[in-house]
Amino acid sequence: MTTIKAAITQATWTGDKKSMLAKHEGFVEQAAAAGVQIICFQELFYGPYFGNVQDKKYYEYAESVPGPTTERFAELAKEHRMVIVLPLYEEDQPGVLYNTAAVIDADGSYLGKYRKHHIPQLSGFWEKFYFRPGNLGYPVFDTAVGRVGVYICYDRHFPEGWRAYGLAGAELVFNPSATKPGLSERLWELEQPAAAAANQYFIGANNRIGTETEEFGDAAVTFYGTSYFVDPRGCYVGERASADTDELVVRELDLDLVREVRGDWQFYRDRRPDSYDAIVAP
DSSP states (O other): OOEEEEEEEEOOOOSSHHHHHHHHHHHHHHHHHTTOSEEEOOTTTTSOOGGGSOOGGGGGGOBOSSSHHHHHHHHHHHHHTOEEEEEEEEEEETTEEEEEEEEEOTTSOEEEEEEOOOOOEETTEEGGGTOOOOOSOOOOEEETTEEEEEOOGGGGGOHHHHHHHHHTTOSEEEEEEOOOSSTHHHHHHHHHHHHHHHHTSEEEEEEOEEEOHHHHGGGOOEEEOOOEEEOTTSOBSSOOOOSSSOEEEEEEEETHHHHHHHHHSOHHHHOOGGGOGGGGOO
């Protein structure tokens, strides 16, 4: 049996990048004490969720990837023999910015990054002001604990990327998010379990919590947490997290279940890519 211990985080905005980095270093220490082997932070983990406004001052949160934050957490990854997935704001060059997740292996090595593909532009989520669409495909990273992918927030509404990860052999895909009440709540309950069952791998879905009123005033939105893991059968692994409390969600995941489920349901054998041309037509 290949069982790993995985973790996701949900956290409130503290008011500055320095203290958010320190908070998440604390999550890594807490996870290490619990025997965690892989951890993923929430979307844009070291900053506020600035997509609810359009203000170029938030460009200052962007940094190179790899860069100072990946280097800082690479040291912790190596110290604790832990894979760390870091969702952050990437500056490729001035004016070329991405919503990105870097993957650090358990020996501290930088494995690469995923750039969010699907960028919303709607009330409270003015992300096209801040990000270019991702252009690095759907990479699956061979980590010390298994084959890992990352899909970010709004991406989860698009089934094609989930399937790309399955076709590339992912065993665990993280979906770090910043999701507010409203239309998304029912989808939050449905989409990740459905994607896990349809594509036959584990998913770790984490959401921010809190209302960032001190940062945005009346424009602030409330994030509802309820982070969770789901298995390749579409079942929750343990309980969902709270809606309003900082949490480190730790779960044991038996990766052998991926092979078992794929043997029970031969979706990859029976799929018909020759008949799907209309799906990818522009």
